[in-house]
Amino acid sequence: MESVNRPDAYESTKNEGNRFALNQLEINVRALTRAVKASANYVSFAPLIEKFFKFGEDIVTLYQKAEHNKRLCNYLTKRVNSAVAVMRDLEIRKQDNQAFFMESTNLQLIKDFVKCMFDIKKFVADVSQLGSFGTFFNS
Template sequence: MESATAIAGHATNTTLGVLSIAQKFSKSAAVVADSITPFVPLMSEISNIVNEIIQLYQTAEHNKRICGSLLSRATSAETAVNNLKIRRLENEDMFRSKEYYKNFQKLVAVISKIKIFIAEVSQIKGLRKFLVAKSIEGEFQELTSEFDGLMRVMNFTMA
């Protein structure tokens, strides 16, 4: 049988080992939390804008197909951002990248442009709709191209 001193020593070593692992994990979590912190407001902003886009789509009177296509893109971005947030430990390197942060800001800006475009195009009707059809198509192409490019650069998949 082991002596009480040996058992106590083993228990102390085990406890110290567990505490050391817990401390390392805690430090890792704190580092990841620090690296994701600047992104949190941007993530929230994307979510808020997408909710506004959903409301606009639901009340759209015209150009529903165009609005729906842009809505799909915006919701795919929101899903990608939510997955990124959930997998923040795996994506720590991206959260430390200034370039990734700039691209995230650009994504917020383009989703905001999409919201404005949907708000405008969903209310165009009648003769005016035909008069501005080319500019609508051009702006739609520009927005989708910018959005799709950012999604590729950020390694987000579109559903």
């Protein structure tokens, strides 16, 4: 047991000739480079994602204040909560989803998704305050 605790008990590991061995500096540089790339790609998505979350919160608030058509508002709120959860997961794993944030088509999809959330918010705001007679004529 004494020999294990001695500083000279282990030979120093040499990375010479091993092309896969990375020193700590290279590992840190690669990690930082990935983080910077992920952040740069995420910048154009960030305001849209924040709007998306805001619309989701607004829809939940509208549902809680709904006077009419609670079942319809409940149904839409469940779908909105699912969409918000997916978007939250995408945001949390932005470093793992770098390829997603590099695609300009995905930016357009997120814009369309935000517009859809806005339309749902507007619809829930309207339908939650209308009686059944108004819903029949305005839907």
